[in-house]
Amino acid sequence: MSTIVVNVDPRDEAQKIAAGIxxxxxxxxxxxxxxxxxxxxxKTTILEKILPRLSRELRLAVIEADAATRNxxxxxxxxxxxxxxxxxxxxxxxxSQAAAKKAFDALPLGxxxxxxxENVGNLVCPAExxxxxxxxxxxxxxxxxxxxxxxxxxxxQCAGLALLNKIDAAEALGADVELMxxxxxxxxxxxxxxxxxxxxxxxxxQLLAWIKTRVREKQSL
Amino acid sequence: xxxxxxxxxIMDSVLKIVDEQGITAPIQAVHVLAGVCQGLxxxxxxxxxxxxxxxxxxxxxxxxxxxxxxxxxxxxCARDEDLEVPVLFCSHCGGPMELIKxxxxxxxxxxVKE
Numbered sequence: 001m002s003t004i005v006v007n008v009d010p011r012d013e014a015q016k017i018a019a020g021i022x023x024x025x026x027x028x029x030x031x032x033x034x035x036x037x038x039x040x041x042x043k044t045t046i047l048e049k050i051l052p053r054l055s056r057e058l059r060l061a062v063i064e065a066d067a068a069t070r071n072x073x074x075x076x077x078x079x080x081x082x083x084x085x086x087x088x089x090x091x092x093x094x095x096s097q098a099a100a101k102k103a104f105d106a107l108p109l110g111x112x113x114x115x116x117x118e119n120v121g122n123l124v125c126p127a128e129x130x131x132x133x134x135x136x137x138x139x140x141x142x143x144x145x146x147x148x149x150x151x152x153x154x155x156x157q158c159a160g161l162a163l164l165n166k167i168d169a170a171e172a173l174g175a176d177v178e179l180m181x182x183x184x185x186x187x188x189x190x191x192x193x194x195x196x197x198x199x200x201x202x203x204x205x206q207l208l209a210w211i212k213t214r215v216r217e218k219q220s221l
Numbered sequence: 222x223x224x225x226x227x228x229x230x231i232m233d234s235v236l237k238i239v240d241e242q243g244i245t246a247p248i249q250a251v252h253v254l255a256g257v258c259q260g261l262x263x264x265x266x267x268x269x270x271x272x273x274x275x276x277x278x279x280x281x282x283x284x285x286x287x288x289x290x291x292x293x294x295x296x297x298c299a300r301d302e303d304l305e306v307p308v309l310f311c312s313h314c315g316g317p318m319e320l321i322k323x324x325x326x327x328x329x330x331x332x333v334k335e
Contacts, residue, residue: 002335006238125226150306189309
């Protein structure tokens, strides 16, 4: 028996595709943000609220992934948003780099300021999948339980912003928002956290300002 | 689902190496190091591996997954701490720590019959 020492990341090939996307976005100075959460945390509802407002100032498009159906893509298209849908199929748990590349290629990047990726609802698999985006935005609804950042830390370690959504329902659910925020900081002490409610609009101004600032930063590079 | 995609990538990487290095001897084992933060279940990875390996150079191979626990470093105290739960606040000074182990995913080695 002989042992061949390899020490390679099995995702190297996929990461090369992601690096290619990042380079293209950098050249065109387009910001890309990747929304990740468990199913039902409110990603699409947040986007329904913020994208019409953002589109008054920015040229934007959405890459919308779902394991099955194109319900989320339909919801955003109904608002006049340019959407490229990806149906990953129910045996796949996240957007692959190859699927992301195809979606980016279908967009007129030269005419855009912002691409929003809405990933498949899943707290584990998309967390470290680099799609060439500038930032991952983790969404956690207060209904999911305060300890989720400790059970699924990878997403919070990879994210550039965390949103605690459905904040309007916290009291009715008996959710301890302070503890949830503390657990997010425990998983990543440097992560900025915002409390939002897609339903009431609470905190969305702050989220819009954050995204617009990141777009301006990217354009001034 | 997660395990299937990752294990497929691991198998593809091994087959690429086998091809590039012109390895003809039977492969007996594939070793993987996975940080616990990756959330991978070794049993599920092995199930996928064993279900899909037939009629490939990996037909007689076994997938061996070693889980890497979390280790964090406190820059203030210049010390490392083993973690059971990912609380990145130093148990000595309370300051923020950096996770230095527990996120990795590596195909570490391939064992072939002489």
